[in-house]
Amino acid sequence: MLKPLSKDGWNYESAAHLLNRVGFGGPPDEIARLTDLGHDAALSSLLDYEKIPDHTPDPVWAVPDLGRAERQRAIQSMVPEAKRQAQQAEQRAQNQHLIELRGWWLNRMGTGPRPFQEKMVLFWHGHFATSFEKVRDAYFMWRQNELFRRLGTDYWLRLLTEAGKDPAMLIWLDQAQSRKEHPNENYAREVMELFSLGEGHYTEKDVTEGARALTGWSLDRQTEQFIYRPFFHDNNDKTFLGLTGNLDGDDMMAQIVKQPQAARFISAKLWNFFAGQPPPDDLNSALADAFVENARCFKPFLRVMFGSEEFYSESIIRNQVKSPVQWLVGTARMLQCNLPPGFISAAIIRSLGQDLFAPPNVKGWDGGITWITTNTLLERYNDAATLVQGTTQQLTASDFATKPGGAGGVVLEKAAQRVHIGGVDVDKILTLDERADKEKLVASLQHRLLQSTFSNKQDQALRDFLDSRPKLNDADIRNVVRLVMATPDYQVT
Amino acid sequence: MKNEITLQTRREFLRTTVLGSALSWTVPTFLADTFMALHGEAADSATQIVTGKDSTILVVLQMAGGNDGLNTVVPYSNDYYHNARPRIGQTADKILKLNGDIGFHGAMTGFKNLYDSGNLAVVQGVGYPNPNRSHFRSTEIWQTASDSEVIEKYGWLGRYFDNACAGADPTVGVVVGRQLPESFFSKKPTGICFDNPQNYRFMSPEHPQPGQTDSTEAAYEKLNELEMSSPLPDDNSGGSIGSLPAGMPMQGGKAVDFIERTALDAQVSSEEVRNIAARVQNQATYPNSPFANSLKLVAKLIGGGLPTRIYYVSQGGYDTHTNQIATQQRLLADLGDSMKAFVDDMKAQGNMQRVLVMTFSEFGRRVNENANGGTDHGAAAPMFIVGSKVKAGLLGRYPSLAPQDLFEGDIKYNVDFRQVYAGVLEDWLKTKSAPILGRQFDPLHVV
Numbered sequence: 015m016l017k018p019l020s021k022d023g024w025n026y027e028s029a030a031h032l033l034n035r036v037g038f039g040g041p042p043d044e045i046a047r048l049t050d051l052g053h054d055a056a057l058s059s060l061l062d063y064e065k066i067p068d069h070t071p072d073p074v075w076a077v078p079d080l081g082r083a084e085r086q087r088a089i090q091s092m093v094p095e096a097k098r099q100a101q102q103a104e105q106r107a108q109n110q111h112l113i114e115l116r117g118w119w120l121n122r123m124g125t126g127p128r129p130f131q132e133k134m135v136l137f138w139h140g141h142f143a144t145s146f147e148k149v150r151d152a153y154f155m156w157r158q159n160e161l162f163r164r165l166g167t168d169y170w171l172r173l174l175t176e177a178g179k180d181p182a183m184l185i186w187l188d189q190a191q192s193r194k195e196h197p198n199e200n201y202a203r204e205v206m207e208l209f210s211l212g213e214g215h216y217t218e219k220d221v222t223e224g225a226r227a228l229t230g231w232s233l234d235r236q237t238e239q240f241i242y243r244p245f246f247h248d249n250n251d252k253t254f255l256g257l258t259g260n261l262d263g264d265d266m267m268a269q270i271v272k273q274p275q276a277a278r279f280i281s282a283k284l285w286n287f288f289a290g291q292p293p294p295d296d297l298n299s300a301l302a303d304a305f306v307e308n309a310r311c312f313k314p315f316l317r318v319m320f321g322s323e324e325f326y327s328e329s330i331i332r333n334q335v336k337s338p339v340q341w342l343v344g345t346a347r348m349l350q351c352n353l354p355p356g357f358i359s360a361a362i363i364r365s366l367g368q369d370l371f372a373p374p375n376v377k378g379w380d381g382g383i384t385w386i387t388t389n390t391l392l393e394r395y396n397d398a399a400t401l402v403q404g405t406t407q408q409l410t411a412s413d414f415a416t417k418p419g420g421a422g423g424v425v426l427e428k429a430a431q432r433v434h435i436g437g438v439d440v441d442k443i444l445t446l447d448e449r450a451d452k453e454k455l456v457a458s459l460q461h462r463l464l465q466s467t468f469s470n471k472q473d474q475a476l477r478d479f480l481d482s483r484p485k486l487n488d489a490d491i492r493n494v495v496r497l498v499m500a501t502p503d504y505q506v507t
Numbered sequence: 508m509k510n511e512i513t514l515q516t517r518r519e520f521l522r523t524t525v526l527g528s529a530l531s532w533t534v535p536t537f538l539a540d541t542f543m544a545l546h547g548e549a550a551d552s553a554t555q556i557v558t559g560k561d562s563t564i565l566v567v568l569q570m571a572g573g574n575d576g577l578n579t580v581v582p583y584s585n586d587y588y589h590n591a592r593p594r595i596g597q598t599a600d601k602i603l604k605l606n607g608d609i610g611f612h613g614a615m616t617g618f619k620n621l622y623d624s625g626n627l628a629v630v631q632g633v634g635y636p637n638p639n640r641s642h643f644r645s646t647e648i649w650q651t652a653s654d655s656e657v658i659e660k661y662g663w664l665g666r667y668f669d670n671a672c673a674g675a676d677p678t679v680g681v682v683v684g685r686q687l688p689e690s691f692f693s694k695k696p697t698g699i700c701f702d703n704p705q706n707y708r709f710m711s712p713e714h715p716q717p718g719q720t721d722s723t724e725a726a727y728e729k730l731n732e733l734e735m736s737s738p739l740p741d742d743n744s745g746g747s748i749g750s751l752p753a754g755m756p757m758q759g760g761k762a763v764d765f766i767e768r769t770a771l772d773a774q775v776s777s778e779e780v781r782n783i784a785a786r787v788q789n790q791a792t793y794p795n796s797p798f799a800n801s802l803k804l805v806a807k808l809i810g811g812g813l814p815t816r817i818y819y820v821s822q823g824g825y826d827t828h829t830n831q832i833a834t835q836q837r838l839l840a841d842l843g844d845s846m847k848a849f850v851d852d853m854k855a856q857g858n859m860q861r862v863l864v865m866t867f868s869e870f871g872r873r874v875n876e877n878a879n880g881g882t883d884h885g886a887a888a889p890m891f892i893v894g895s896k897v898k899a900g901l902l903g904r905y906p907s908l909a910p911q912d913l914f915e916g917d918i919k920y921n922v923d924f925r926q927v928y929a930g931v932l933e934d935w936l937k938t939k940s941a942p943i944l945g946r947q948f949d950p951l952h953v954v
């Protein structure tokens with residue numbers, strides 16, 4: 015049984031923790047507002063996001079490209095050189111859309127009105143980790159992202175089934191190519207190992223039988239939609255996780271979700287994502303029970319989880335390494351500044367190890383302390399300077415030349431694209447009083463950025479720095495903000 | 508002296524020239540990457556090679572995705588092979604023959620050259636009992652050297668650091684890449700990780716004159732001194748958090764403690780690495796690929812005398828479920844050519860006798876091709892060992908492809924990969940293998 019958080023347990027610190035984990039954090043005002051609401055109303059204000067209008071328009075290109083299959087066929091019959099050029103042109107357009115898609119999503123996370131919904135999209139993107147590297151189609155990547163937005167807090171069976179029929183997934187794990195004569199085992203295996211049950215909770219036989227059940231699930235390249243192809247389906251009996259019959263993919267997903275282990279697996283994964291460490295066995299039993307009691311529906315289950323005393327225990331608060339997305343988006347929210355232009359934001363988080371729409375493999379990002387290496391730590395410290403100081407002059411894309419590597423060697427080629435990073439508006443985050451008093455200045459920044467305090471030694475380091483400046487100008491203050499961010503303490507939340 | 512001048516120039520270059528303004532230090536690192544790549548030659552004028560420590564060096568090369576061993580070391584005269592692979596089988600006219608039965612994939616001229624010159628050993632049919640066909644689990648098994656059914660917390664290289672490298676410089680292990688591989692997970696955080704030496708530093712906006720202090724950098728250093736709210740446990744107390752894979756219980760350790768350790772390692776190593784990368788030049792022509800760039804960097808660091816015992820590089824893309832022919836052609840050519848260039852570089856440096864390269868891949872692939880011009884996850888496959896002191900040639904036995912000798916359509920292993928690890932640990936790194944591998948394996952002597 016999970017214990018609800020007591021009334022006394024709700025305060026500024028727990029409200030900050032909730033906002034950090036359920037969303038991407040925020041400035042002191044927002045935390046104070048949540049604190050005043052009380053725990054229950056604060057949860058509602060974050061979780062019941064359907065009540066908050068979100069008018070973000072879809073990317074203009076986010077519609078089925080009904081001519082694409084035809085074009086691809088035409089390309090196949092071209093002479094080699096023309097074929098190569100046509101393929102490159104197609105891929106360039108896709109790459110450009112993907113760059114836009116990254117910015118579009120980061121903006122939803124950074125400034126959108128429904129941070130929890132976006133946090134769930136981020137969770138599912140890491141869970142059903144699908145990469146543009148193989149899918150090669152920005153529209154399909156966007157559709158999957160929208161699927162997570164639409165069903166991210168829905169019933170597990172519905173989401174799991176729809177995720178398997180999602181075009182990007184059908185390509186990513188080869189299901190689109192599976193047919194009864196040669197069932198492809200990739201999706202059958204990964205859906206159990208990585209998405210629903212975990213290694214050791216199914217047999218090799220379940221993989222081969224499941225692959226047979228899944229035959230028929232396919233992709234119609236013409237309409238760019240899921241299609242069930244009866245001629246591909248193996249109509250013989252299969253035995254999958256103890257159930258025998260002429261099973262199909264829907265039957266298979268239902269049989270998976272019914273397993274007690276399925277509840278334990280996903281509850282542990284959600285706890286790990288939001289709480290920052292795997293749940294001990296007894297806690298996970300309580301979580302899995304709560305998940306089943308709530309009809310295996312995520313929204314009511316997560317409300318119980320975020321309402322529990324366990325979620326606010328001392329070992330959980332400020333003990334999660336920020337993911338690069340959390341680091342970037344959270345910084346913008348806490349410092350009340352805009353994210354850099356989409357493609358720069360995307361490049362920053364990629365260099366920190368989290369390339370959106372291109373996870374390293376089907377297992378997603380390992381997360382936790384693996385975000386931190388000597389390399390990525392120094393990059394965080396330096397990127398902090400970029401974000402805080404901003405660029406005072408306008409660059410053009412020609413300053414960037416091209417950047418090889420990244421998702422498919424994405425080329426930054428929009429010749430006149432303006433690059434401008436606004437930096438932090440010092441007057442927005444500090445009162446005149448705080449600017450004038452070094453002690454208050456340091457305290458205010460710790461309160462805003464860490465929601466905690468530094469050690470005396472670290473305090474002294476900041477004081478020494480401030481003392482080396484006779485008169486503090488905006489650049490000095492921004493430099494202090496950057497220094498607060500260039501600490502181990504700022505890398506956790 | 509000349510080296511220092513070059514470095515100083517390079518640093519100023521980055522600070523002042525990128526945008527021609529004092530704000531250049533705030534430029535996103537990827538922009539600096541691009542810029543430095545364009546102007547890299549300018550700074551590489553000094554070429555003095557310093558030979559550092561003379562210990563042996565192991566370069567571990569991961570071929571990620573599960574390389575199809577059968578189409579890499581091809582049994583070209585085997586009927587079972589051709590029957591199983593009517594579409595993607597490599598025919599005798601295409602392969603680089605090693606004897607009357609087997610040969611390298613045609614793209615591997617680099618490997619063939621190394622083989623012929625006595626610098627390459629092929630360990631045939633390597634695997635482990637109860638093979639797992641999941642990428643992640645099988646990679647984990649190779650990285651931790653565990654039994655198939657056992658989940659190990661630490662990596663085999665991490666255990667080597669813990670057991671044999673106590674008190675060593677953090678650069679004793681160097682990963683070229685962004686993420687620490689699981690094989691590096693250790694009780695005490697060891698090893699550094701980066702992919703671009705130029706940006707491997709804390710950047711300050713200040714330009715202190717000689718004798719003046721950079722107050723930003725001073726503040727950064729002080730802010731990042733070790734605090735250690737909970738001390739690192741000693742060797743017998745069950746592990747520090749720094750060594751734990753993501754999501755493993757922290758056992759009372761705080762995430763911030765791990766980051767403090769990493770911050771310290773970053774500070775210590777960044778100066779050293781940047782110096783070397785800027786100073787040492789490659790002395791061979793490498794292909795133009797991310798993998799070749801990794802080996803180029805390793806070659807520079809070896810040439811510059813970094814006290815590293817283990818380098819780790821990886822080449823991805825071997826998960827060839829579809830359209831295997833083109834993919835493997837490209838990857839194996841890159842692998843062979845890059846390796847050949849690396850060997851040439853080591854020879855030119857005079858460091859060849861210190862270096863051993865060992866490849867691994869999480870599994871081989873099914874004997875039968877699939878319907879999509881590819882192969883699915885399988886089991887045993889060859890490993891390659893490169894060095895001037897290797898027992899060059901074919902080690903182990905080529906596995907039988909006769910149907911009755913297969914297990915569920917997969918090749919059975921003849922050599923346990925931990926025998927290879929044991930041989931490398933004992934014969935090359937000169938340390939006892941049993942404490943590192945959990946028990947004594949019969950070492951396969953590769954050198």
